[in-house]
């Protein structure tokens with residue numbers, strides 16, 4: 461009886477050590493899988509990823525956070541303007557107006573400044589506008605989507621007096 465018990469105990473130890481070994485092997489194979497997957501990620505990284513998504517901030521100092529954006533032609537652009545200022549909209553409102561190539565910015569801005577009832581988006585100049593955000597007060601943001609062909613496009617804030625400082629270019633390639 462005692463001997464039988466000993467054999468059973470030994471057998472149990474043997475089984476336990478076997479399964480412990482099995483556990484280790486599983487861990488090792490998991491590690492190997494991770495290592496083989498890693499180079500795949502590295503291979504995708506250098507590929508040029510065309511991201512036509514932009515976020516631009518406008519502040520109380522009459523500045524856009526970006527004055528040059530580079531975009532890919534023929535692909536939809538998603539642009540968000542955030543007014544990060546604290547001054548009320550009637551005094552320091554901001555918008556983002558993308559103009560067609562060859563638009564005279566000064567002439568456009570003059571017309572815009574007298575279009576208060578339409579938030580400084582002059583109806584008479586609609587043919588010169590590619591896209592524009594709403595006029596934003598402090599803490600507000602607006603997202604617009606548009607597509608551009610190859611070229612260089614000016615953008616401005618059309619709030620009266622702002623375009624001299626608040627302007628930039630979208631270079632589309």
Ligand SMILES: [Cu+2]
Nearest residue numbers: 554617619622
């Ligand atoms: Cu502005």
